[in-house]
Amino acid sequence: MIVVTTREVTKSSMDPQQVENLLDKLAPTSALGPVINQKEPKTVLDDTVIDEGTKNMFVNGFQDESKYAHMTAEKLSTRFLQGLQLFDTDSTCNVNHLAHWKPSSFKMGNSIDNALDDNPDTYWQSDGVQPHQLDITFSKRIDVILIAFYFSLIADESYTPRLIKIYVGHSPSDALFYKTLEVRNVNGWVALTFEDNRSSDNLLKCQFIRIVFPVNHENGKDTHLRGIRIFAPSKKTSVENSEWMQSLASSNQLVTQCSLR
Known part of the structure; x- marks a missing residue:
């Protein structure tokens, strides 16, 4: 004093x-x-714009406006299921079942289980005031190589999250901010990898993940999430993340070239 x-x-x-x-x-x-105004790390997602920084993130490839104009509910469902098939590789293992999933709220009949199933027509819907959040807790620390989200601005409109903030740590008390995703125009699966986190192995080592949905498109209040998957490196084979990305890029070309029925 x-x-x-x-x-x-x-x-x-x-x-x-x-x-x-x-x-x-x-x-x-x-x-x-001096006050330093540090910009938080943010990744802008728009699968109608080919960008070198995000091109490998769009599992279903890029779409031009003419294709979006003729995008039907059936074609969106096909994109959902195609993405799941592309994730089914020997290099990764889906670890959704190893986690405890706790949303901040949910609408009756639209629990978080709907975002974890393989049905493109079901979804988790929040029910309450923003921001909405989803806490994912594992029983022990896990190596995460990929987190995949399915977004559909066409199907969900104002229920589509516009901003997503991701926090990671060992528990809710020590979780640190990792990254913001800005969803501008996406109708398909997005693959979030972690080259910017650990360049030595491209992994996210954590036990707890918090995903926050502060803002929706068109100022919507409740959020829809139709699909989310968390992948760890498979014990079957040791494959570098770069090889996974090469495989994904090749698959993207295949999906883009094929016609959706």
């Missing part, structure tokens, strides 16, 4: 140097510094 006497104030008012000394007691200049 700093005590400033009347005598000090009286003298300092007569001596500029004493004024500086007095102010330095109240707010040391060593503690002052």
